[in-house]
Amino acid sequence: MTTALQDIPLKTIRDGDASLADYAGKVVLVVNVASKCGLTPQYEGLEKLYSDYKDQGLVVAGFPANDFAGQEPGTNEDIATFCTTNFAVDFPMFAKLVATGPDKHPLYAALTEAAPKASGDGDAFREKLRGYGMTPNPEPEVLWNFEKFLIAKDGTVAGRFAPTTAPDDTELVAAIEAELAK
Numbered sequence: 531m532t533t534a535l536q537d538i539p540l541k542t543i544r545d546g547d548a549s550l551a552d553y554a555g556k557v558v559l560v561v562n563v564a565s566k567c568g569l570t571p572q573y574e575g576l577e578k579l580y581s582d583y584k585d586q587g588l589v590v591a592g593f594p595a596n597d598f599a600g601q602e603p604g605t606n607e608d609i610a611t612f613c614t615t616n617f618a619v620d621f622p623m624f625a626k627l628v629a630t631g632p633d634k635h636p637l638y639a640a641l642t643e644a645a646p647k648a649s650g651d652g653d654a655f656r657e658k659l660r661g662y663g664m665t666p667n668p669e670p671e672v673l674w675n676f677e678k679f680l681i682a683k684d685g686t687v688a689g690r691f692a693p694t695t696a697p698d699d700t701e702l703v704a705a706i707e708a709e710l711a712k
Contacts, residue, residue, distance in 0.1 A: 535637070535641070536550040538636050541625035543606045543624055544610070550681065550685065551685075557681065557710050558591055558681040559576075559589070559680055560678070560679040561591070561677070561678050562672060562675060562676065563592045563593065563602070564595065564601040565594075565601070565602055565604060565608075565609060567674075569674070569693055569694070572696065573619060575698055576697045577618060577621060579706070580620065580621040583706060583710065589622060590621035590622070592619070593629065596626065597628060597629050597672070606625050630667055630671045631671070638672065641690075642670040643670070645670075645689065646670030648673065648677060648695075649690065649692065650693075651695075652673055654694075655673060656673065673692065677691065677692065678690070678691040678693075680702075688705065688709050
């Protein structure tokens with residue numbers, strides 16, 4: 531079954547045509563990523579999650595975005611090199627996109643409409659950003675780099691997790707395992 535979410539045109543980080551329909555029947559964890567963020571070490575955990583569960587049908591899908599404090603300034607080629615060199619990223623990476631605001635990519639418009647609130651400590655992270663003199667995005671916008679959307683095998687959004695939710699967080703892993711078991 532193909533959903534509107536799966537029909538949204540995407541580009542791979544190497545400029546190939548793609549869509550989430552390429553992963554129909556799999557569980558997909560969509561993550562907006564950045565190379566110069568305090569949360570960038572999550573790449574290591576995301577790669578481990580992908581490695582541990584890919585044979586069961588999990589795909590981690592990285593979407594670089596420069597929406598937050600300019601923390602993803604490089605080109606797609608720069609980002610691909612950074613990810614493979616520093617974190618041995620083997621999960622699919624997509625072309626840099628806009629994840630928030632009026633120019634956000636249709637994928638992120640659909641994701642935030644389907645799941646307007648993230649689980650996890652988003653409110654605490656918003657306060658932390660305010661403490662740095664920043665104005666955090668209000669819901670349903672993506673709060674920061676490394677926010678996660680869990681897409682079920684049928685292409686529907688099964689969950690949304692705050693940026694500070696680590697890839698090995700018990701709630702996230704349980705949600706992934708539950709979707710894989712369906």
